Amino acid sequence: MDTIASLFSFITTPVSWVIVQFHKVYGALFGDDSGWAWGLSIVSLVVLIRICLIPLFVKQIKSTRNMQVLQPKMKAIQERYKNDKQRQSEEMMKLYKETGTNPLSSCLPILAQSPFFFALYHVLSSIASGKKIGAINQDLLDSARQAHIFGAPLAAKFTDSVEKVTSLDASLTDVRIVTAIMIVLMSASQFFTQRQLMTKNVDLTVKTPYMQQQKMLMYIFPVIFAVMGINFPVGVLVYWLTTNVWTMGQQMYVINQNPTPGSKAQDAYLQRVLKSVTSHGEVRGRTRRKMVKAIVAKGSDRNDIERKFITGLGKLGLAAQEDGTVAKSETAAADAEGGQAHKRQQPKRQTKAKRQTTGHATAGAKDTESAAAGSKTSLEKQDAPQDSKPKSAGKPASGSSRQAKSGQRKGPQRPKHPSKK
Template sequence: MDTILGPLYTAVSWIIVQFHKLYSLVFDEDSGWAWGLSIVSLVILIRIALIPLFVKQIKATRNMQALQPKMKAIQERYKNDRQRQSEEMMKLYKETGTNPLSSCLPILAQSPFFLALYQVLNKIANNQSVGVLGSDLVKSAREAHIFGAPIAARFMDSADKVEALNAGLTDVRVVTVIMILLMSASQFYTQRQLMTKNVDLTVKTPFMQQQKMLMYVFPVIFAVFGINFPVGVLVYWLTTNVWTLGQQMYIIKRNPTPGSLAYKQRQEKLRAKGKLKEDPAEVEARKAVEAARAGRQQPKRMTKAQRQAAAAQAEAKKAEEQKAAEQKPSMTKEGSESSQAPRSRQQPKKKAGQRKGPQRPKHPSKK
């Protein structure tokens, strides 16, 4: 791995050293402030470079949300044919110009820098030169403390290893636990904000269930792996979580997903300020609904006696209707009998000798 990521080690260490020189003008060059702010600045620089990918991630996420009903229909239609299902999915992605991997681009692009920083801090903890960090800078960074915890220390380090870094085990564990909790909480709130404010809740899709599951899974993953991260890596990851949270809040406020809670709130604010151009038909329909609601009469409250009288009247009306329904079949039967009576009359008998049909003329007899 060192051979593959060697150039990245050099790049990450060089950026940290440049920021360290800048902050050494204000703070002590061996202090945790100089080295800690250098790591924070590294995060900010990386995240600024990743803004175009973040924009693509937002667009890809929205496209995936919009395609979820169609994707679900394809899965139901070809649930017994996996190959055809995959072909139809790829066809759908191609027609809509959607790439499912676009939502993972910022994480994938940031991962090499995270691994490089982890290895750089790991080598600093082992007192090894890395990249442009020589022995003097490694010693300075190794012994720099952030709130009493060395940058290279971990929660799982032994007491002897922590003492070698001129620190106490209690201080290291308190600082790392607080940072792990803040890191997990920021991750949870970021995901929760996305689920509650920037998702179209009118469409229930499997994508929403996946996002809801990740909202609880990611903080647990950070907590488990965080106990093995050096303090410097915790600073890096906490900073990138806070940056993501702020960036997402800005996007949700400025350009929320249509149909989401944030979108409705933004539409209401624009409408109140008169900056929203609405369709006249929608305005008339809304006014008609409001007028109907305003003119709707509320039912009057009745006393107990009035309620009893109304109930008795309803019972009497019901009894009359039932009686009329019972009499209706008998009347129908009588009417049918009377209609059949003329048919049963006997036809008058014909006189004897009367023939049916026209009579044939008699031939004259021959004389």
């Protein structure tokens, strides 16, 4: 603990000072020794830190978009080197370097708030040990030790002994129940955050290492938090649960307002835009117009979801414009109707027995047609008039049936000139 304190001493004092300032505000409302005053001070610290991390979150979103743009190239690399995993990884890293994309950018907010997390952990541990730290003097230390949240002291942990919990004026049962519930909520919120990212905001048509990384984090992070949570003080659990809920809400907002191209979230978003256009006859909102503008700029590179949206506008007699608005267009409506009319219908697949029955019936029909054709030919020969003149039994006419010799013309020969006899 002393080693950690020395590593994060540069931030321990600012964190403790911020908690004290928030405690002054909430202490005036709930009382200085109230668990709500100290708990809300920690929640406010989380909110302040996450607001400061918004630029990093924006960078994370941009990096995620770059990953989506690179997915066709990544798929081509996978297909080209599918039998050579090492070369495939080398080409992927080369592509990341050329485009300035970092596949680990999703971890930036967690890494950035890690120093604050360890600083808060050390502050709460010092409170549990009865030691002054940073801006927390003796009076504030005594007040924090008396603060309870649902019967559990801020500095108590799941693994604490009965003697230690008793020294904090609490029961071991209350501490373990409260900490267990908070650990479960913390892990569940982390899992849900990663799951909604994987199921709603990822282009599932392309399999990339980025997707494998996110899928791995979806299962690993909740387990890590659950294992580590039993050693976290209640105050740290409040901190981490709050930051997980913030991340979940922030991500839900981004998924609903700026979904990844080709994802289920984009399909749902464009359906909402289409419904709004149907009701109002225009694209409302700057964000929506920006999205439509980006789709128009793609041209033939649109994905299936975006083409479906453009077709839906055409059925309404509207066409998307370059500035993100829509305008009436008879051509768009005709193209949409024509594309729907010429849509290829796939024949239903027949069973083996039905195919055999159809084959036998076809063969029988062909045999019947052949027999009928033969009978008709025989009747025609019988009804044909016989030639009354008998054929001559003599030699055939010259040049009519004999083959001409090589170099001579067929048919009757022209008589030679008298002078050449």
